[in-house]
Every structure is written in structure tokens, then in C-alpha cells.
Amino acid sequence: MGYAILSDRISFSEKLVQLGSLRQLTLGSFLVALIPLIALLWQSQSDLARVGQMTSIETRYVVNVVGLMQTLDGAVIDLERSIRQYAVLQSDAVAQLSDNALTQFTAAKSSLCKVLQRPAPCARLDKQLQQLSTYREVNDQLLLNAYLASMNNSVSALRGDVDDAIQERLNLQQADLSAMQAKQAWSTAMLVSISLLLILLGSQLIVNPVKKLKQIIRILAQQQGQLPPISTQAPRELIGVEQDLHWLSDRLQQLEHIRTALLRHAAHELKTPLASIKEGCSLLSDNVVGELNTQQQEVLSLLTSSTQRLSTLIEKLLDYNLLLQQAQPKFTRADPNQLVQDCLEDYALALQEREVRVSIQTDTVWVDEELYRRILDNLVSNAVAHGAVGRPIDVQIYCADDTVILDVANRGKRIPADKVATLFEPFIRGDDPRNDNVIGTGLGLSIVSDCARLMHGDVAVVEVDYADVCFRVTIPQQEQEQ
Template identity: 45%
Template sequence: MQLNSLRQLTLVSFVVVLVPLAALVGYSQLTLSTIAKVTSSETEQSIDIVRKLSKMESLAFDIERLVRQFSIVKKQALVDLINESTQRFTTHQNYICQSIAEQQSCTNLTSRINWIRQVTPQVDSLLLDAQLAEFSQNLRDLTNQVNVYLDLRIQDQQNYVGSVQQNQFWFTGLLLSASILLIVFGSKAILKPIEKIEQVIGAIARQDSVLPVISNSGPKEIIVLEHQLHNLASRLTQLENLRTALLRHASHELKTPLASIKEGCSLLTEQVVGSLNEDQQEVLSLLNSSTDRLNQLIIQLLDYNLLLQQGNPKCQLIESKTLFDEFVTENSLALKQHDHKLNMKVEVQSIYADPQLYRRILDNLMSNAIAHGTKGRPITIHLYQQDNMYVLDFANRGQKIPQQQRHTLFQPFYRGEGKRNDRVIGTGLGLSIVADCARMMMGSAKIVDVDYADICIRVIIPIKEANI
């Protein structure tokens, strides 16, 4: 049966799971009813037997008394009473003897009753005493046999109840197991379309070029949601392509006139086209600084665009000393210009990371520290291992960052409120590139408080892949 909606699938799953439980409840009720009937029947029969046995004992006492009176008084009225009592005694005896298996006592009692019915006034007293003694003994034997019979019936009843309990236990276990299996199958049936949605969302998050195929069967709500996710993925791809193309074309298109402006400024600075007065030279210096600033902004845009286009990181084992030596060498001029001393403490010989991404992290952190750090104060770099993470602390002195701004600083195009040392208006991409590079390597970046600096940016990447 094909279910067309998730609601129908859920309801049917619940109903199917409840079927074994309903069968268990029905079987339990039937079993309890059977036990109740058996117990009631056995109790009634046992009570009847005990009552009749008690009446037989009472009648036996009356019969013995009447027989002895008859042997003395010899009245006919006593014979009628004896016959009536023996008749009632025989009726109770027959009921009891039909229930018990041992019939010897019943036969003996029948013989004694028959003798008593035929007793005559001339009977010998010794014979009468002997017959009445035998009659009493036979009744006691019957009482013992009835007690044994009732004990056996009680034992049989206990065995029956135990057997029913055992059957109930196994039947309950079987039905509960069936219910658990049905719950598992029902859960899988319900979660299977949800897992398909998770696969589609995961593919969109990973920016896979091909998404899972839309299901041909299943709940209609899930199929509609799959179509919507595919449309969303297509729209996101279009927007991503548009953004990438815009950044790429805008950056390259800006570079061409910027190169012409820089070339013109260079010619004017060298006074190739004529000498310049002091005011003209001042204006020209402003033009040169503006073109340098614009060129730096374009480089950052191109770097951010290149980061967006990069696929999965290509991690490898990097020698820490080589990496940081090259980094310090390439940034030594900028450090000297701003009178920064570099304090480095590298406690890890090698790290497992993408070389280009990790170098981008270092370059952008250095650029941020130089732009916002206090001139003449040291910049501290500390690389160490903590648990299963490689930790990079990049710290400097400067204006402290308020707690409420720390998270937003890692968002693209967000600029902090602090002034830059180079008076350049930044793009707000530096720390965003740091966070994105760390995220691509399954790590993270955040601002932390340390006692040796005003600002410390901590970059964490996992080392679990280092042994591959």
C-alpha cells in the first residue's frame, strides 16, 4: 500500500505497532477469564464436597445413634428414621464417590449402609458394635481420601496457573518483540524520507554540484519539500555565481583604470611632464596614497573571491619553522615601518593543514595587528597544542574590543569602530577570511582575553587528521 502523506504514514505506523499490544491485552483478558472460571468451578466443587462430607459425618452420628436406640427400644418408627438418614447419607456419598478416584472406601461404606438398613432387633450387640466401628472407620478413610483428592486438585490448579503464567510470559515476550520490531520498521519508514531531506540539505551545505535525485514515491509533503530544496539550491547557485562573477569582474575592471592612474601619478611624481609646486606635490601625494589604498582593497576583494571559489582544503604536513620563517621574512618590512617587535613561541614542530589557507590566516592576522595595534608595541605569536587541537594565538596591544562586537568582527564586510594606523578604510574582510579559512579546515576563530595583550585572536584547528 502506498501512503500519500506523512500523516497517513505516521498514523498507520502507530496503528500497526498497537496491533500486537491489542492482541496481548485480548489474550491477557481471555487468560484471566479462563483462570477465573477454572478457579470458580474448582472452588465451588471443593466447597460442595466439603459440605457434603460434613453432612455425611453428621448423618453418620445420627445413624449410629438411631441404630443403637433401635437395638434397645425396637420401635418401627426408628426404622423409618434410619432408612431416611441412610438414604440421605447414600446421596451425599454417591456425589463424593463420583469425584474421587479411590473407590474402596465407597464400597465399604455402601456395604455398611446396606447392613445397617437390614439390621434387626435381635442383632448381637458385639456384631453391632463391630459394624458401627467399621462404619466409622470407613467414613474416616473416605474423609482422608477426600482430603488427598482436594490437595491434588489444589496442586493441579497451581500447576495450571503456573503453566498459564509461563505461556503468558512467552506470549508477552513474543508480542513485545514484535512491537519493538514494528516500532523499528515504523521509525525507519518515517525517518527514511527525513533522511533524504537531510541528504539534500547536506549536499546544499557542501555546495555539491549534483543533488540527490528527487524521490518518485513517498509522502507528498516530503516530495514537495525536495522540489523546493532543489529550487532553492538552484537559486543559491545562481546567486553564488552572480556574486563570484561580480567580485571577479569588478576587481579586474577596477585594476585597469587604477593602473593608468598609478602610471599617471608616477609620471607626475617624477616630474616628467613638468615641474610641480608644493601644493601640486601635496595633492599628488594624496592621489598616490588613495591609489595605494584602492589597490589594497582590490587585492583583498580578489583574495576573498579566491577563498570563496576554493573547494575542499588540501591538508598536508607542514614544518612549522619553515612556514613561520617565510612568513616573518615577507612581513619584516611592514613590522619595521610600524616599529613592531615580534615575539614568537612555536611549540609544535609540524602541523597538518592546508598551506595556502593557513598562510592566509597568518597574513590577515598580521595585517590586522599592524593596522589596529599600537605602534612600537610587540606582536606575540604563540603556536601550541591543546588536547586534540592546534592553537594559534595572535596577540597585540591596542584598543580593546567590546564583548558585544567580538562575534560580528568575523562577519564579511563588517568593520570595527577602532581607528587604523594607516588611515585606510578597510573592507572588513580580513577577520572574515581568517574565520572562513579556519572553518574550511574544520576549525574556528575567536577573540579571547589574555593577560599579556589587549587583543588576542585565537585560531583552532583539529589535529585528528595529522596521523593520516
């Protein structure tokens, strides 16, 4: 029971972390990346509403305080005028006006002091109002003027307090706005950074499987190494592509095994009857079974020639099979003079009527000796087979821009431009007859191309002014030395 619950929990966790389709992943990443931006927008709207509310409150306060101050200024002027009129006229009507003015001033003062909340000037005004309330009993004009002047000074001081209060509220509002701006800037930076981080995380969930697909394709192209296991946490479409690539790899391996096995078995099985035929020809040519007449010797000669041709074909086939199985070249410093000399010695009989002009301008080359020797053998063999009889063959090895260049040129019929594109494909033979009357396999130039490719180089047909046909092989040197 406990094991079943644990298994259900594990499978549920795997479902939680398993990614959906590529579309779901893209939309999900987009929505998740929008969450910090939505939070930033909500905070901006909240701050904007707070600023509007703060501005409204402060504006009402300023308008209210200024209005009350103006009312107090008007009340103090009316109070002073009415009291001075009473001091001159001493009538009950003027006294009634003075009392009303005093009441209005007291009310204006109380309203302003309630809003302003400055107890000191308001206390002074209360004391001065008590003095002025006895204006009927004051007969000394100088004393009355002193009371009025003191009240005007207090009102002026209160006016300054109003200005200070307004300035304090403005400073406080400015400080709040500055703090809000700083908070907004910090929140913007943090939320935008989080959003960018989420975008990078979402894109990485797509980029990583794509990188893995590129790695698999590179391994398939280079035929090196084992394929990584199939991903379990990737979009379904990319997992499907990865599974198809694994299937393709298995299929290519099967085809490669079939091809190499076919070449190996075909070459090996052909050599067994070929050896018997060669042995029989040898016995016949040695007159072991009796003396041969002229016609029989002619037939034996044709049979021996055909046997030799078949042997050459089998050797080429084995050579091509071995080349295809070689996956990694072994680079060493080689002497080009020795490589060329060994090659020309092997072709001494074929070259006895030819002049081979050799020009080697470098002491060492950084190559795989076996592969480079095959390039030399096949290019020289091709020049002998297709070059004009009795005309020289040029072999040049030199360096240019950290690259060793091999040129093998011969005189003869030029290669048509439409034939160059397929010249280095396997089992493609030219239409022109060979000088040695041997049926070619169409593998010589393809072996040259494959050997150059294994050494990260290339082969091409180039135009030169001293020959009709020139094959140029370029092998980079700097890359290998690193």
C-alpha cells in the first residue's frame, strides 16, 4: 500500500516537471514572464492613485487655509474700523457693529487655528481679543492703538505661520513623491529583471533541446561517438525529432554494417576463386600439364591479363572499404620527398616512358602518411592512365597560407566542366579510354576526395598554364598543429 502511494507521488511529480508541447511551453513562458510586468503595472496604478489622492488632499488643505487666512484678514480690518469708529462716535449702533465684527473675527480665528494647529499665535490672539473686548471701557486712544497694533502684528505673524505650514506640507508631499519615485524605480528594476530572467529561463527550456538536436546531428554527420540518451524533459515536438534522429542513427548504422560487410565479403569471396584461377594459369604457363600450342598460349595470355585486371579491381575495392572504415586520421610530420620518391618507385614501370617533374618546396608536412600516400598513388595512377603518352607529369608540393598544397598535372584531353561536379563520386568512370587498357573501378578520385576530407582538406580541378589537367589537394596545417 505504501509502495503504491509512493509510486503515485513519483509519477505525479514527473508529470508536474514534464514539459508539454512547444506551443504550450511558449505560451506558458510568455504568461509567466508577464506576471512581474502585471505586478509592476498594478503597483504603478496604485502609486498613481495615491499621488492623485495626496494632491487632492494637499490642494484642499492649501485652498482652505488660504481662504480662512483671507477671511481673518478681512475680519481684522472690519474689527479695527468698527472699534475706531466707536472710539470717535461712542454710539450704541457702532458698538453693535463692533461686537459683530469681534464675533466674526473670533469665529474666523477659531476656524483658522483649528486647521492650522499652531497653539502659540492662537493663544496670543485669544489674549488680545480679551483686551479688545473691553474697548468700551478704554478711553486712552494710545492704549487702544497699542491693542490694535498688537493684534495686527499677531495676525501678520499668523500669516507667516500659514505660509510656513503650507511650505511644510509641500515639502512633505515632495518627500513622499521622491520616496515613491525611488520605490517605483527599484520595483521597476527588480520586476523587469525578474521578467527578463523568466524569459531567459523559458527560452533556455527551448534552446537546450535544440542544442542537443544539433549535437546529435553533428555526431551523425561526423560518425563519431555515441548519441546522448533521449530527453525526458523537453517539448513533445522536439522529443519526437530526437527520437527520429535516434532511429535514423540506428538505420544508418545498419546500412553501414550491411555495406561494409558486403564489400568485405564480396572482396574476400572473389579472392578465393581468383587465387585458383591464377594458380591454374601459372601451371599452364609452366607447361606442367603439357606443351601448349600457339593458340592455347594466346588464350592463356588473355586469361592471365583478365586475372590481373580482376585482382586490381579487388585490391581497389578492399582499399576503398578500408578507407571508409578509417574514422580518425593520425597526423604526424612527414617528409614529402620520401613520400613522392616511394610513390614513383612503385610506378616505375608505368612511368618508364614518361618524364615526371617533381618540385617540392617544403621540408615537412603535417599529414596522415597513409592517407597522403593514397592520394599520391591515385593521382599519379590517374595521370598515367589518362595523360597523353610521352608527355611529362608534374608533381608539386608547397605551402601557402598555413596550407600544404599538392598539384599533380598532366597533358592530355581537358575535363569537361559538366563532368567536374561528379568527378569525385565513387564508381563514376570517365568516358575516355585508359592508356593502360585496364577497366577502371571509378574509385581512384573518390578515394582522393575521402582521404583529403578525413584530413580536413579538399581536392579540386584547377586551371594552370603549364598543363591541361591539374588536380589540387589542400591540407590545412595550422589547425592540425594546434
